[in-house]
Amino acid sequence: MAARQENADKPALLMKELTGGYSQRRPVLHGMSVTVYPGEMVGLIGLNGAGKSTAIKHILGLMVPHSGEVRVAGVTLEENRDKYRASTSYVPEQPSLIPGLTVKEHLKWTAMAYQLEQDVAYERMEQLARTFRMTEAMNAMPETLSKGMKQKVMLMNALLVRPPLLIIDEPFLGLDPLAIRGLLEALEDVRAEGSAILLSSHILSALERRANRLVVLHRGHLIAEGTPREVKAQAGCNGPDSTLDDAFEALVASAEGGVPLG
Numbered sequence: 306m307a308a309r310q311e312n313a314d315k316p317a318l319l320m321k322e323l324t325g326g327y328s329q330r331r332p333v334l335h336g337m338s339v340t341v342y343p344g345e346m347v348g349l350i351g352l353n354g355a356g357k358s359t360a361i362k363h364i365l366g367l368m369v370p371h372s373g374e375v376r377v378a379g380v381t382l383e384e385n386r387d388k389y390r391a392s393t394s395y396v397p398e399q400p401s402l403i404p405g406l407t408v409k410e411h412l413k414w415t416a417m418a419y420q421l422e423q424d425v426a427y428e429r430m431e432q433l434a435r436t437f438r439m440t441e442a443m444n445a446m447p448e449t450l451s452k453g454m455k456q457k458v459m460l461m462n463a464l465l466v467r468p469p470l471l472i473i474d475e476p477f478l479g480l481d482p483l484a485i486r487g488l489l490e491a492l493e494d495v496r497a498e499g500s501a502i503l504l505s506s507h508i509l510s511a512l513e514r515r516a517n518r519l520v521v522l523h524r525g526h527l528i529a530e531g532t533p534r535e536v537k538a539q540a541g542c543n544g545p546d547s548t549l550d551d552a553f554e555a556l557v558a559s560a561e562g563g564v565p566l567g
């Protein structure tokens with residue numbers, strides 16, 4: 306919260322009234338506005354097909370908005386392409402590693418690309434290897450790693466950089482319980498240093514415990530936003546045993562024309 310107040314005028318991500326998608330005639334996103342401040346972790350949730358990945362593609366500058374704008378670290382892609390790109394680090398749902406480069410070489414390459422100081426890079430690499438229990442796999446080739454280990458390498462690369470905005474798409478799938486715990490702790494460290502995190506996931510229990518705020522997307526419309534407690538209240542789920550899963554189900558039912566909320 307303190308970080309948010311200090312940087313209230315400098316969001317890491319400012320998505321304003323974004324309408325976008327794959328065809329002008331049938332937008333996927335309808336006037337979506339999301340702000341993420343330095344030091345915050347915001348959870349992006351929604352059913353399959355709700356538009357989460359499409360929103361992420363717009364933030365990454367891989368798709369051009371039909372209207373509205375996206376600012377990362379204060380700039381649009383058109384205003385300052387280099388700053389925009391250097392300010393974001395992205396972990397996709399599907400790991401994609403470079404054949405022929407060891408785990409350590411992937412990390413070194415990332416450190417060079419983002420011009421990290423060598424001492425800082427090595428210290429973080431060692432820490433990340435311990436956090437994700439990958440010390441023994443640092444010299445392994447990607448093709449010899451398990452699916453979860455490949456995902457860990459992707460996460461380690463993103464966490465090495467600590468950019469203003471870290472975007473992670475469904476990070477928990479395929480990770481073992483200790484890796485999930487390690488990831489959540491590593492994200493806390495990254496946030497403490499001022500990075501903002503936008504995390505898309507269907508694992509609502511983790512977001513309920515760890516996210517500062519949630520953005521609930523349904524059919525490309527933002528249907529709820531706020532702290533986990535606020536989102537539950539918006540869904541009318543105020544009981545002590547109510548979970549974010551209960552709230553999400555109620556919000557979707559309401560958006561589909563079912564039970565009115567409140």
Ligand SMILES: Nc1ncnc2c1ncn2[C@@H]1O[C@H](COP(=O)(O)OP(=O)(O)OP(=O)(O)O)[C@@H](O)[C@H]1O
Nearest residue numbers: 326327328333351352353354355356357358359360
């Ligand atoms: N390449 C594409 N071309 C055309 N339409 C697409 C494309 N990718 C996704 N869509 C459509 O855009 C809508 C939103 O999809 P999107 O992938 O953003 O959903 P999502 O919330 O990320 O879903 P999931 O939880 O399944 O990953 C869906 O109706 C989908 O069919």
